[in-house]
Amino acid sequence: MQVNHGKALSLKLGALLVVFIAILTLGFDVPWYHAAWISIAVGLIAYGVGDMFVLRKFGNLIATAADFGLVFFLTWFFLWILDFDIGTETSFVLLALYTALATAVVEFLFHGWLLKHKREEAHIHSTR
Numbered sequence: 001m002q003v004n005h006g007k008a009l010s011l012k013l014g015a016l017l018v019v020f021i022a023i024l025t026l027g028f029d030v031p032w033y034h035a036a037w038i039s040i041a042v043g044l045i046a047y048g049v050g051d052m053f054v055l056r057k058f059g060n061l062i063a064t065a066a067d068f069g070l071v072f073f074l075t076w077f078f079l080w081i082l083d084f085d086i087g088t089e090t091s092f093v094l095l096a097l098y099t100a101l102a103t104a105v106v107e108f109l110f111h112g113w114l115l116k117h118k119r120e121e122a123h124i125h126s127t128r
Contacts, residue, residue, distance in 0.1 A: 008047070008117075011110065012046075013043045015106045016106065017043075019039070023098050024038070024099060028095055030079070034078075038079070042074045046071065050063050050067045050107070051114060054067075063111055064104055064107050067104060068101070068104040071096075071100040072097060073096075
């Protein structure tokens, strides 16, 4: 995939940081620094697995579904490892589900941008 990885990663990590802090910190009182490092870890793993492999092989919808599952599992796992008190009415599974749903929307849009950018790069290289 001919793409500027620095630009793509910056865009993805920035968007995920906003989503994770909005949902985990503002919605459920998870400390911002936990939401930040979880979003960075999830973003790096999802970029390597989902965006560089699954998206290229299977397309946007399958890659978005794969990212949903990956974000759900990794967010649940990292929150479970932290094991802090989040309140009796909320579970780690719900936090992971809300985060994964919002992230799936962001990922769908990001994949569209990435595929469009890839096509533009291919067109530029073919006209040289």
